Amino acid sequence: MPLPDDYKQLADAYGPGTFCGFLHLYHPHAPTQWVDLTGPMPATIRQQLQHDRDRGxxxxxxxxxxxxxxxxxxxxxxxxxxxxxxxxxxxxxxALNEARGPRWYAYEGGIADFLVAVLTGQARVLLFPKDVLDQGVYFTPSVPAPRQLHQEVPTSTAISTQEIRTWARAHGYDVPDRGRIPGGIVDGWRQAHGQ
Known part of the structure; x- marks a missing residue:
């Protein structure tokens, strides 16, 4: 699949990582399969959307x-x-979808223009917290993690987010009560539990 030039330039310039400690772009050389543009997540998310659409x-x-x-x-x-x-x-x-709700946000431009608009405050995404830019604009590169190529990803095994949160807190991680659990913590839990 061809990719937009602005994304390729962004990916080359920054590599895998996070903008403002909040926004993660998938990258072909990401440290985990959960943020890998060529990994299982894009197909898994698309299947979930199709399921939501089919069931209403x-x-x-x-x-x-x-x-x-x-x-x-x-x-x-x-x-x-x-x-x-x-x-x-x-x-x-x-396009962006609301994490736990029906709302969508559309931006009529590419990813580089979107990032510039959001990170300079020119565009306000109502789905994002108001304090996203409070610490300034910064990029944090991902820390490389060991990966196994061609690893099978279980698709039917449900993972209890509460179990992961409990494990993470017991091991000194700061995790929110709700919302997405950072990928590194999920990877740590999987490794600790032999998954």
């Missing part, structure tokens, strides 16, 4: 086949490319 659980304003997950927030929102037209990636625009 949450409205999905685009055909899930035209949504390519390319990032996430610490609150659990996903960022998507709306891949229309499919063969002209530099014309794709950005």
């Amino acid at each position: 659980t949450h409205p999905v304003p685009h055909d899930p086949r035209h949504l390519f997950p390319m990032g996430a927030t610490d609150n659990g929102e996903y960022l998507f490319w709306v891949t229309e037209p499919p063969t002209v990636p530099d014309q794709w625009h950005i």
